[in-house]
Amino acid sequence: DTAVSQTPKYLVTQMGNDKSIKCEQNLGHDTMYWYKQDSKKFLKIMFSYNNKELIINETVPNRFSPKSPDKAHLNLHINSLELGDSAVYFCASTKWESGTQYFGPGTRLLVL
């Protein structure tokens, strides 16, 4: 009965590798987001999709590529991982114009 789920929960990988993290929501929402939370707990939006269309694309290295195969899923692929990519990545979803974003449990990425 999880509303917003992410996989994997933990991801430890070497520099230079390519990895993907996935998000799914069963709330019937039409808008999904990726956020990055750094070691100081600062949360910053990266991308947003509305009805599978990219609507927010913040200043993020192009090594990060989001994909939304349908309204319930939003994935994030990261190429050539760097040490600075280590963070917690949160997915969130909302009904457009509704006012509340629901967050997933986060994916803890550690790049060695």
Place this chain on the structure above:
Amino acid sequence: GESVGLHLPTLSVQEGDNSIINCAYSNSASDYFIWYKQESGKGPQFIIDIRSNMDKRQGQRVTVLLNKTVKHLSLQIAATQPGDSAVYFCAETLGGSNYKLTFGKGTLLTVNP
């Protein structure tokens, strides 16, 4: 650029006391504000929101106050409990929707038994 910030990065209170967490925002055009609670190892959880046409909104044990004159937002938690220990974030957005939230830095609330 525009930013949302918090006056106090940490707050320690005794169980049963009331807690007040403050937030300053710099974008006077922001018209929708949200408080989130993030427990250790979890994602942010919606607590309460307020639109700019209101000064105060109450929920269960929580109250949000908005002072547009000084661009200040506060979250009051009544009878704070150990389960309230978490990081609290304020967030702002424009246009009445939350399609792009800007988060503040977060305040760590610790409740002592």
